[in-house]
Amino acid sequence: METFLEEVNRRIDGVPIQRCYHCRKCTAGCPLTSEMDYNINKIIKMIQLGMRDEVLNSSTIWLCVSCETCITRCPNQVDIARMMDVLRQMAIESGVTPKEKNILKFHEAFLSNIKIGGRINEPLMMVQYKLKSGDLFSDMAMGMSMLMRGKLAPFSPRTKDMKSVRRMFEKTK
Ligand code: SF4
Ligand code: SF4
Numbered sequence: 001m002e003t004f005l006e007e008v009n010r011r012i013d014g015v016p017i018q019r020c021y022h023c024r025k026c027t028a029g030c031p032l033t034s035e036m037d038y039n040i041n042k043i044i045k046m047i048q049l050g051m052r053d054e055v056l057n058s059s060t061i062w063l064c065v066s067c068e069t070c071i072t073r074c075p076n077q078v079d080i081a082r083m084m085d086v087l088r089q090m091a092i093e094s095g096v097t098p099k100e101k102n103i104l105k106f107h108e109a110f111l112s113n114i115k116i117g118g119r120i121n122e123p124l125m126m127v128q129y130k131l132k133s134g135d136l137f138s139d140m141a142m143g144m145s146m147l148m149r150g151k152l153a154p155f156s157p158r159t160k161d162m163k164s165v166r167r168m169f170e171k172t173k
């Protein structure tokens with residue numbers, strides 16, 4: 001039977017996690033390290049040790065924002081952002097409730113926004129997230145202030161190649 005490590009490697013379909021020699025350059029550069037319950041280096045070790053439940057129940061996998069700083073710093077090109085995607089998908093498939101409140105709803109709002117126009121429209125995404133989470137009024141003042149300062153564009157053009165966007169979503173079904 002496939003081990004946790006083998007499954008993660010198969011689904012990443014790139015550089016195997018065993019290439020990591022735990023230099024921790026990724027962890028030192030990750031902007032979310034201080035918020036994570038296990039830092040990236042620990043998550044990699046836990047995968048190598050087969051700690052499936054602990055990894056899939058961690059907040060780390062949901063806090064990663066896919067900025068790719070880690071892979072840029074990694075001397076072995078371990079694709080941690082892709083690994084986090086895989087782990088989130090595995091957590092959903094295993095019926096694990098994300099440790100971070102409403103984070104799955106945020107991801108869903110993000111994807112449904114991309115599905116509509118091929119790129120993010122921040123005010124629309126905020127509305128979608130608020131409706132999904134039921135958390136209607138928090139951050140309202142900040143949102144208004146950002147709008148007034150021109151930090152949020154009320155309209156953003158759809159991508160020209162919506163066919164490719166639709167194809168991408170079809171492939172993930
Ligand atoms: S930077 Fe690469 S080799 Fe170093 S700990 Fe992170 S994943 Fe492992
Ligand atoms: S991609 Fe995720 S894990 Fe890597 S540096 Fe960015 S937030 Fe941290």
